[in-house]
Amino acid sequence: MxxxxxxxxxxxxLGGQPVFAGTRVPVETLFDHLEAGVSLDDFLEDFPTVSKSQAIAVLETANKFLTSKNIEQLYATVA
Structure with missing residues (x-):
């Protein structure tokens, strides 16, 4: 995907904040919930407009991006 x-x-x-496609749920909310120890299933229960496949795909994309050998490119865009 x-x-x-x-x-x-x-x-x-939401002023241009990244949201799950087709929703008004900020992607950041997923990471905030997981960081607070909330399970993925509980997050999905709280935000039913986000599908499980969407949430998993976003997590997989973040994982690929942050574990890439080209992580230096992230530093260049953030700096």
């Missing part, structure tokens, strides 16, 4: 099919960035939706 391409990131553009998973995440929407639109200035008219």
């Amino acid at each position: 391409e990131i553009k099919t998973l995440v929407t960035i639109d200035k008219d939706i």
